[in-house]
Amino acid sequence: MISIPAAVDVAALKDTTLLNMGIFGLFVAVTMVIVLRASRNNKTAADYYAAGRSFTGSQNGTAIAGDYLSAASFLGITGAIAVNGYDGFMYSIGFLVAWLVALLLVAELLRNTGKFTMADVLSFRLKQRPVRIAAAISTLAVCFFYLLAQMAGAGSLISLLLGISDWGGQALVIIVVGALMIMYVLIGGMKGTTWVQIIKAMLLIAGAAVMTFWVLAIYGFNLSDLLGGAVETAKNPAVLNPGLQYGKTETSKLDFMSLGLALVLGTAALPHVLMRFYTVPTAKEARKSVVWSIGLIGLFYLFTLVLGYGAAALVGADTIKAAPGGVNSAAPLLAFYLGGPLLLGFISAVAFATILAVVAGLTITAAASFAHDIYASVIAKGKADADTEVKVARRTVVVIGIMAILGGIFANGQNVAFLVALAFAVAASANLPTIIYSLFWRRFTTQGAVWSMYGGLASAIILIALSPVVSGAKTSMLPGANFAVFPLSNPGIVSIPLAFFLGWLGTVLDKKREDTTKQAEMEVRSLTGVGAEKAVDH
Amino acid sequence: MGNDARTPDVAASADFKEVQATEQFRELRKRHRSFVFPMAIAFLLWYFAYVLLADYAADFMSTKVWGNINVGLIMGLLQFVTTFAITGWYVSYCNRRLDPIAAEIRHGIEGHEFDKAGNRVGGETP
Numbered sequence: 001m002i003s004i005p006a007a008v009d010v011a012a013l014k015d016t017t018l019l020n021m022g023i024f025g026l027f028v029a030v031t032m033v034i035v036l037r038a039s040r041n042n043k044t045a046a047d048y049y050a051a052g053r054s055f056t057g058s059q060n061g062t063a064i065a066g067d068y069l070s071a072a073s074f075l076g077i078t079g080a081i082a083v084n085g086y087d088g089f090m091y092s093i094g095f096l097v098a099w100l101v102a103l104l105l106v107a108e109l110l111r112n113t114g115k116f117t118m119a120d121v122l123s124f125r126l127k128q129r130p131v132r133i134a135a136a137i138s139t140l141a142v143c144f145f146y147l148l149a150q151m152a153g154a155g156s157l158i159s160l161l162l163g164i165s166d167w168g169g170q171a172l173v174i175i176v177v178g179a180l181m182i183m184y185v186l187i188g189g190m191k192g193t194t195w196v197q198i199i200k201a202m203l204l205i206a207g208a209a210v211m212t213f214w215v216l217a218i219y220g221f222n223l224s225d226l227l228g229g230a231v232e233t234a235k236n237p238a239v240l241n242p243g244l245q246y247g248k249t250e251t252s253k254l255d256f257m258s259l260g261l262a263l264v265l266g267t268a269a270l271p272h273v274l275m276r277f278y279t280v281p282t283a284k285e286a287r288k289s290v291v292w293s294i295g296l297i298g299l300f301y302l303f304t305l306v307l308g309y310g311a312a313a314l315v316g317a318d319t320i321k322a323a324p325g326g327v328n329s330a331a332p333l334l335a336f337y338l339g340g341p342l343l344l345g346f347i348s349a350v351a352f353a354t355i356l357a358v359v360a361g362l363t364i365t366a367a368a369s370f371a372h373d374i375y376a377s378v379i380a381k382g383k384a385d386a387d388t389e390v391k392v393a394r395r396t397v398v399v400i401g402i403m404a405i406l407g408g409i410f411a412n413g414q415n416v417a418f419l420v421a422l423a424f425a426v427a428a429s430a431n432l433p434t435i436i437y438s439l440f441w442r443r444f445t446t447q448g449a450v451w452s453m454y455g456g457l458a459s460a461i462i463l464i465a466l467s468p469v470v471s472g473a474k475t476s477m478l479p480g481a482n483f484a485v486f487p488l489s490n491p492g493i494v495s496i497p498l499a500f501f502l503g504w505l506g507t508v509l510d511k512k513r514e515d516t517t518k519q520a521e522m523e524v525r526s527l528t529g530v531g532a533e534k535a536v537d538h
Numbered sequence: 539m540g541n542d543a544r545t546p547d548v549a550a551s552a553d554f555k556e557v558q559a560t561e562q563f564r565e566l567r568k569r570h571r572s573f574v575f576p577m578a579i580a581f582l583l584w585y586f587a588y589v590l591l592a593d594y595a596a597d598f599m600s601t602k603v604w605g606n607i608n609v610g611l612i613m614g615l616l617q618f619v620t621t622f623a624i625t626g627w628y629v630s631y632c633n634r635r636l637d638p639i640a641a642e643i644r645h646g647i648e649g650h651e652f653d654k655a656g657n658r659v660g661g662e663t664p
Binding site: 516 | 554555557558563566567570571574577578581582585586588589590592593594596599600604605606607608610611614617618621622624625628629632637640641643644647648
């Protein structure tokens, strides 16, 4: 019943380009129709940013899973496991366990205290202006890094589908993809993108489930045999053991720790995930959505383990690395191996929709943060009307989209999961300490928040700029230059503790005390949910 | 719009301090923190123990247990199991120990003082 071709012929992909693109185009058209329909009643700011708070916990949980299961999870983790074996599995575990931080410490309290953006919560009992600006800047930075990864993933994917392997052609692909994504967000708003997320999450999980089942069937549903197959193809038993990628030197071991820290602490500080908690009417629904997403995400990561080792066994690491799109092409190549052009077209379309939807979610978060936190609250000093604010948000979408396209062109070829881990490191450094302190530490002050946010953000970004990611290695973004004085490729192990320390130091050195009545209000609101905005029908 | 609905209101503030000082609210806060803090520390320790083992005890993690399945893979899968278990535990704890008392406090505020602050009255009942 199951035919097993001898090897994946990447050149054969070109013969099926039309079919791939046909399936793909159909999918994009269908999602566009959904976005258009969903956006019909986008009237108020609450509609545009928070989808009118009209989603149920399970719908929102699926959408969160959709946001989270980005190209990084599907293309990146599968590729990382296929090429680096066990070390790639680490991403799955970090990305999943991180949800407990969000569930236990952040999600509900945040839902009860905020309105649209992360800055609403952070500036609740501190001084509005400085904290809001800092929170908006860090939101923009995190979204930028995350977008970079998605654009790089889109570039890999389309290059593989079209068989484009030269740099200029791939750059053009990224530009076209980016432009398409900007359109989605401009038209759809939060409601449109949430629906795309929900549909895409279900298709992605279903697609991954089918492929997992198929791979397991080839190995007689014996995980041990599948792993044996991966060892055989790789001719290296070390693919099953930790350390293939990170175990080489003491520096790389430290890098692994740094990655582990960033992964587990990043999720609860990702602005686009936090913003999703505001699309549900109550804290209880927020909790329900996290539970749903933990279930879906955990299940999906179990699939990626099979898919990664499946790609290692059936396609082979060398073929994957040589294909257009490199390490990110493991999952599509596995699909091609299993089900030919039809499955490849479907899987690629789903992966592309994934990127599209995640980019939309990120862009909308960044735009909301700029329009709501910087424009409406700081520049217009709260006097801007909702229409102008939405208008500013839409313009911001265009600017951010262009920046992400440019960044994506340079990040092209890097593993998407790795790039996303950088966004996690920035988020965990810039946002998490302030979120935790302001929710749980009564004495926390504005100075502590500002020091922690700027200190965490600056240290994370400067360390990335001075790391081998940007220069000094042949896989760097600027392979010609060398100013990599920081040896680790993930800055988390330095910047996250530093940001926590700065938050504490800034607070204890602050002579001013914050208003205790606001602290009381925040604490009572966060734990009881009093006055939290209900779903509104406009 | 700015921060309209969330701008702290002077009239409401006095009430929140009062609520914060009540025995009932202190109990809610205690119950919440006495669950989430130890749990957060526990799963973070378990996660970092796993990361450290994979990093610095690769030989131990590579020990084969059954066929090609080694200690590292089993510990990795156990991370999934504990994550699901803690999630389930937290939800049941909330339903039993936190939600009822939070609802009581909320109704207390919304029924009496909250209208003075110009915010929505009632509402919020799920």
